[in-house]
Amino acid sequence: MKKINATPSDLAIVVFNKFKNLKNQSHKPSEKILVNLFENLFYASLKTEENDFIKVTITLINSENPDPRPPKRIVKDRWNIINLEETIEFNVKNIVKLSKAADPWSSSLAVDFDKNGNLFIWGLIDQSIHYQNYLHHESETGPEQPGLFQTSITNIGTLLVIIDYELIATLKQNILISKYIDVFKFGKVSDIVKSHSKKLIDEVVEYLSNLSDFEKETWNNQVNILWTQTISRILIRIQNYHHGGSFIISKSKNNDLDIKHKIQYGRLYNALKNKIAFSIENSTISDLIYEHYLDDESERDIPVELYLDESISNNNKNESSSELKGAIRFVASLSCIDGLVVLDDQLKVKGFGAVVKNFNLPEEVYISKTARFSVRNLEPIKPNHFGTRHRAIFSHCWGNVGSLGFVISQDGDIRAITRIENKLIMWENIRVHHMNKSQKLKRILLNKRK
Template sequence: MVNVNIKKDINLENSRPHDLAVLVYDKLRLTKQKFPLPELQVLDDFFDCLFFLSMCKEESDLIRVTVTFIDPSNPDPAPPKHIVPERWSCIAFEQPIAMNTKALAKLSKAADPASSSLAVYYDETGSLFIWGMIDQAMHYQNFLNYESDTGSEQPGLFQVSVSDIGTLHVLFDYELLATLKQNVLVKRYLDVLTIGPISKILRKNAEFLKVNLRNYIETAHPNEQYGDWEDFLDGLWIQTFSRLLLKIQNYQHGGAILIADDSIDLDVKYRIHYERLTLSMVAHAKAAIDNFVSESTIEGGIHAGKRSISKALYLRESGSFYDKQGTGDEIKGAINFIASQTCVDGVVLFNRNMVTNGFGAVLRSKKMPRKIYVSSTATATSKSLAAHDPRHYGTRHRSMIAYCWNHPTSLGLVISQDGDIRAFSKIEDKLIMWENIKTQQYLTDRSQNRKK
């Protein structure tokens, strides 16, 4: 009974847009805002409209749009002291438009979620209306997808993203509050890439990167302590893996990744040896360390009262800065190259060093466990596990379950066409499955390093 209750607390089945409205209503009241807040009925109407919108099409395309709930009379009630050039702005329509599915569907073609959102609010009668658009959304998306280290705060009371049929994501600034996926309300995504058994596997796989950088630091920067950089290297490895998963999700084709020690029980249709992703991470880390050391030396000289820096030091600092940018772009290109291979039916095969050894692979293991255990936490503690019958899953999932069951050191991930990611690994005598995996860089602490 404990397992079942935990499962239902995280993923509430038979949910409706009203349940999402209640969550947002409670969240708004906890924020203790000084300005008026919408009544529950307004939020009910708002989420009902967006839910039905997600089932519409415009010019034969599914609707994908972001809507910001923001007051036109006071859109920026607490602006930061320093406003960065790329910060968002509101562009009002000459006349507001009544909010309904038809109007939203039409406007969605002009509001790509990667670049903008639609501004929505309500009047004194509780009627909803679309009053404008908000720009510069690409910087927000870049931060969420690990393409940028910083991002400005987000406008309005909250944002809602329509990403698929019956799928609504609610965000407060950079915090993902919940997702309604058809009839399931997901209130928490599992951070398995930074916590728990999967994180341990990935960090162990980063040993190639760490050995290279330890030797480099000892040789090129003997005054630096390797221990001060270990968290950075773990973060680079895991963020790169997250970016790969995000890119595969964006194709909306579905795919699978297998990290394994060998090719036993695998029929690899297209064998390759592609190590550029790993090598570019090594080069990027070296450039980041070079740049940090050069900048620190310059800052130390300034604090010591020096009025100039040497030409050689300036060239080292500027050169390492551009190397850092260039190797960052190289990582992005390698991620795109690998992600596209998942559009071929079959599995993309990696070794422990994140070197691609082939794609279009078929998993040949047949022996299945009698049960698999779905974990409601990243750490997969015994109380968080619920037993499931593996036969209830599709062919792609069953193949991955069988392979990971027969090869205990392997790690498998299956990405569905709708973007769901499930991870599989054998822990002791159980085949564990994690779902609702966190891939984007959501934050709950507003004090994190972001531009204001």
């Protein structure tokens, strides 16, 4: 869902409606408080501090009872609140000043409101790097989130609201987006991506030979997930450059492209293969140790050779994760040069700085409002409405059926493009971060049903 000419007040309404059915009403912010919160953050995003754009995350959290339900086991890297000796008024000037000490990858500002509805900053919350790593698909598990919700300034005039790991809404200047399309889970884009990842599944089949059918299916799903996450991570990295970029995934010969810098870079695919192979190997050995040597009735010692095999496979798995991270960043960095980054259907880079020799555009491009293709959910638009980067992707995908294109605008918008039958389809506001349904909102819904 997208609303044009939106304001921070519209964002406040969306967030307020998410919490209106909270069973515990004792510390729920009013709509007026939320408007004040988002207006201050929005105006702060328009400022600079020491010539840098403002980036900061705030956590709305109860200053009198910030941790009402701590887990039985407190992990070493769990979040912690560092109290300010004196509270600070929540306003644009103070947000801008404190943002320099609260990089979103390291911490967030703890914000609360008093009985009169006045907002104030009362501390900082550390260990945010683990939260960011999970959002960016760089860790497999995410830590619990403190407070009621988080709001981040991610760009000029851009606010993003997350409850736990569920993206609630984004305000981009005057556009409010409250629904993101998961093209990697459903529909034509998902089908294309899965057809590409099948090549990797076929290559790791030897590691699955001794597993049950259920285990094989589980690992096949893991390959699809890892493949999708890799594409998402490339998109996020390009988005974070704030200069825009584009790439295509195509098995065509690319005769319509003039590739300025031709290369053969297959390390991304090899890293994916290593990651899956070593993960399967490590999981198999770990399961063997657990089943035969670590259950309650077993008194046998773990053989040294088996213990070493597990240690080595675990080390190999970690190394392959690091290799994959480096390969992803390498591929994303190629987008810093004008032109397309060209990958084949195994995510092997064929070149970058590519331009279309002769534009071959359809009369109309269709914006799809859903991940699955449905004619009634299409909105036609003329391709000349877009810039050169978009039209280059349009041209290639129109002339090469099965090609999949991605465009990242300077303002951070991410679009996916492919041809379906006789229509060129584009999806806007696609979901790329690691998002899950909020446990807080689940509790709200359960309480409502009761």
